[in-house]
Amino acid sequence: MKLATLRASRPDGQLVVVSSDLTRFVSAGRIAPTLQAALDDWDRLKPALAELSKDLDKGAIAGQTFEPSAALAPLPRAFQWIDGSGYMSHLERVRSLKGSKDAELQSIRPLLYQGGSDSLSAASDPILIPDEDLALDFEVEVAIIIGHVPMRPSRAQAAAAIRLVTICNDVSLRRLVADDLQNGFGFFHSKPSTAFAPVVVTPDSLGEHWRDNRLHLPVRVEVNGTLYGRPNAGVDVHFDFIDLIVEAARTRQLGAGTIIGSGTIANHHDETLPIREDGIGFACIAEARTAEKVKFGKARTPFLKPGDRLRMAALAGGRSVFGDIQQTVVALASRT
Amino acid sequence: MKLATLRASRPDGQLVVVSSDLTRFVSAGRIAPTLQAALDDWDRLKPALAELSKDLDKGAIAGQTFEPSAALAPLPRAFQWIDGSGYMSHLERVRSLKGSKDAELQSIRPLLYQGGSDSLSAASDPILIPDEDLALDFEVEVAIIIGHVPMRPSRAQAAAAIRLVTICNDVSLRRLVADDLQNGFGFFHSKPSTAFAPVVVTPDSLGEHWRDNRLHLPVRVEVNGTLYGRPNAGVDVHFDFIDLIVEAARTRQLGAGTIIGSGTIANHHDETLPIREDGIGFACIAEARTAEKVKFGKARTPFLKPGDRLRMAALAGGRSVFGDIQQTVVALASRT
Numbered sequence: 001m002k003l004a005t006l007r008a009s010r011p012d013g014q015l016v017v018v019s020s021d022l023t024r025f026v027s028a029g030r031i032a033p034t035l036q037a038a039l040d041d042w043d044r045l046k047p048a049l050a051e052l053s054k055d056l057d058k059g060a061i062a063g064q065t066f067e068p069s070a071a072l073a074p075l076p077r078a079f080q081w082i083d084g085s086g087y088m089s090h091l092e093r094v095r096s097l098k099g100s101k102d103a104e105l106q107s108i109r110p111l112l113y114q115g116g117s118d119s120l121s122a123a124s125d126p127i128l129i130p131d132e133d134l135a136l137d138f139e140v141e142v143a144i145i146i147g148h149v150p151m152r153p154s155r156a157q158a159a160a161a162i163r164l165v166t167i168c169n170d171v172s173l174r175r176l177v178a179d180d181l182q183n184g185f186g187f188f189h190s191k192p193s194t195a196f197a198p199v200v201v202t203p204d205s206l207g208e209h210w211r212d213n214r215l216h217l218p219v220r221v222e223v224n225g226t227l228y229g230r231p232n233a234g235v236d237v238h239f240d241f242i243d244l245i246v247e248a249a250r251t252r253q254l255g256a257g258t259i260i261g262s263g264t265i266a267n268h269h270d271e272t273l274p275i276r277e278d279g280i281g282f283a284c285i286a287e288a289r290t291a292e293k294v295k296f297g298k299a300r301t302p303f304l305k306p307g308d309r310l311r312m313a314a315l316a317g318g319r320s321v322f323g324d325i326q327q328t329v330v331a332l333a334s335r336t
Numbered sequence: 337m338k339l340a341t342l343r344a345s346r347p348d349g350q351l352v353v354v355s356s357d358l359t360r361f362v363s364a365g366r367i368a369p370t371l372q373a374a375l376d377d378w379d380r381l382k383p384a385l386a387e388l389s390k391d392l393d394k395g396a397i398a399g400q401t402f403e404p405s406a407a408l409a410p411l412p413r414a415f416q417w418i419d420g421s422g423y424m425s426h427l428e429r430v431r432s433l434k435g436s437k438d439a440e441l442q443s444i445r446p447l448l449y450q451g452g453s454d455s456l457s458a459a460s461d462p463i464l465i466p467d468e469d470l471a472l473d474f475e476v477e478v479a480i481i482i483g484h485v486p487m488r489p490s491r492a493q494a495a496a497a498i499r500l501v502t503i504c505n506d507v508s509l510r511r512l513v514a515d516d517l518q519n520g521f522g523f524f525h526s527k528p529s530t531a532f533a534p535v536v537v538t539p540d541s542l543g544e545h546w547r548d549n550r551l552h553l554p555v556r557v558e559v560n561g562t563l564y565g566r567p568n569a570g571v572d573v574h575f576d577f578i579d580l581i582v583e584a585a586r587t588r589q590l591g592a593g594t595i596i597g598s599g600t601i602a603n604h605h606d607e608t609l610p611i612r613e614d615g616i617g618f619a620c621i622a623e624a625r626t627a628e629k630v631k632f633g634k635a636r637t638p639f640l641k642p643g644d645r646l647r648m649a650a651l652a653g654g655r656s657v658f659g660d661i662q663q664t665v666v667a668l669a670s671r672t
Contacts, residue, residue: 010376011376011592040346040347077415077591078415079413079414079415079453079454080452080453080454111519111521112521112524113450113521113522113524114449114450114451114452114522114524115450116416116450116588117415117416117453118415118416118590118591118593118594119588119589119591128487129587130487130488130586130587134587151464151466151668152466152668173587176587180520181520181521182520183447184516184517184518184520184522185447185448185449185517185522185523186449186450186520186521186522186523186524187521187522188448188449188450188522188584189586189587190587192587192588193588193589248524250466250525251465251466251470251509251512251525251526251528252452252455252528252529253455253529254454255413255454255455256347257454258454332487332488
């Protein structure tokens with residue numbers, strides 16, 4: 001089953017069921033007005049949503065043409081967005097942690113931060129930046145949406161809570177990361193609005209691509225039409241989504257509709273950009289720059305600037321599973 | 337105008353208008369089903385809510401008896417909870433920052449962290465802790481709820497966005513604070529569910545008690561019936577709510593329904609516990625313990641343990657303005 005949220009007169013949009021091939025949709029309004037409402041009563045409402053999905057896929061319902069640009073983020077605002085660190089390669093590359101005490105600690109328990117969730121960006125929303133010199137970067141991640149999880153859950157409780165899967169772009173202002181880390185209060189200023197692919201999918205609909213509590217698909221990333229990476233989200237996972245849920249619920253319950261991010265997808269390799277024909281590449285610019293510093297003595301790949309275009313998709317058989325994230329960088333107009 | 341959210345069959349509860357003396361309420365369901373719905377369309381809905389409030393106060397509507405224990409948090413779950421650091425005395429006492437570079441930086445720009453907002457506690461909810469040795473503490477703060485604020489707002493835009501005022505208890509697990517600070521990713525595990533007073537009040541209804549973008553009232557704190565403090569929230573404010581809003585919106589917009597905390601209320605003094613007859617005392621245990629270490633060489637006041645009872649209220653003329661926060665500490669039952 002695939003779901004999306006279309007723009008509507010209310011801030012939380014309109015829940016729709018999308019066909020498996022992402023070409024058509026039908027309103028789910030008679031079952032639940034919004035995705036949060038569906039998640040609040042998932043066990044009761046899921047069968048009706050699944051029925052609608054089946055009818056749409058087999059053509060019993062004609063539906064309407066699905067335009068990904070009409071979609072908001074699946075949860076345009078969420079009660080919780082927690083970002084994890086499932087791929088150690090990313091941490092090692094961006095923080096040069098090897099051998100430090102932190103690195104040791106972080107290989108035992110995943111780092112998590114509380115992200116802002118009051119305005120999550122649509123896949124087609126511009127990335128609005130207040131200044132051009134903030135070293136704007138992207139981070140492609142897998143994201144799950146969960147049901148309620150009690151404090152200190154078992155791994156089985158955590159696994160059973162996974163409702164929906166998609167990908168997201170955890171937009172990062174690298175120049176502010178150091179300040180945010182130094183004061184210890186978290187990535188407050190360096191992580192503005194995260195963007196989400198237009199469609200969320202139930203794990204069972206992902207078939208062989210969802211197993212061992214992770215997504216087994218390559219994620220393709222382009223900047224201005226140039227391929228930057230295609231790491232596989234199922235490879236080199238140090239912490240899977242069960243690990244992240246269990247860690248997140250160490251001292252508190254997690255509400256239905258909580259979104260959890262995998263951390264930047266990263267596979268082990270010693271490549272640099274431009275990507276080779278059989279290369280894996282990167283799901284963020286900071287890692288590419290670190291690899292360049294090691295190899296060439298200095299970073300070559302620039303951070304993003306106004307006008308730059310991003311495109312990200314998880315691919316199965318060459319087809320975009322969740323729809324593409326396509327964003328353009330835009331500078332905030334000065335107030336004066 | 338005073339508002340509250342009563343327990344109902346849906347997770348976001350039922351919006352009600354409460355009489356000025358907190359004795360009666362009337363449902364606001366015909367205007368907005370929930371507080372978030374009211375905040376989403378505030379300018380259009382506020383006049384009708386104010387009218388209802390006026391009729392309730394003058395007796396034109398009889399209403400029903402208001403039982404604070406029937407109230408949830410005003411926003412039982414919110415799209416954003418940002419906690420600030422408006423009172424430097426608190427930071428100085430708990431972190432011994434004097435003379436450090438951090439202290440200098442923090443006196444120029446307020447620290448903020450992104451709090452978990454998926455399940456905010458009612459004033460009468462127990463504080464559920466997973467282990468007894470986590471050094472459980474409370475922090476009494478002023479909290480505001482705001483309307484939408486654009487990225488990089490003017491101070492006038494920030495001031496105009498303040499919709500509602502109350503107090504909250506930012507529950508803290510001190511033993512986990514150091515870990516959270518060290519990894520730099522924020523207070524993820526050390527700050528479980530924050531509790532809110534049962535009633536929120538519009539700034540105009542606070543009269544002389546709300547001016548200069550701060551609350552001018554003492555907040556009284558008792559532990560097991562013993563007075564621990566009565567600091568005035570309007571005194572020794574280093575950053576007011578406009579400062580906090582402007583800082584929070586440096587790199588992003590803030591959605592309607594965002595809650596912002598003042599940081600632990602703290603007045604300058606060199607007292608210790610027990611509180612003197614004319615003493616000010618503390619709005620958290622950690623500060624009292626630091627003062628004891630300085631004066632006696634070691635901390636005396638214990639952190640909270642299961643069974644301990646907390647009571648907090650902002651007082652005007654001896655009366656509780658937002659209703660009391662009254663919580664009891666409860667240990668999580670073991671799963672095995």
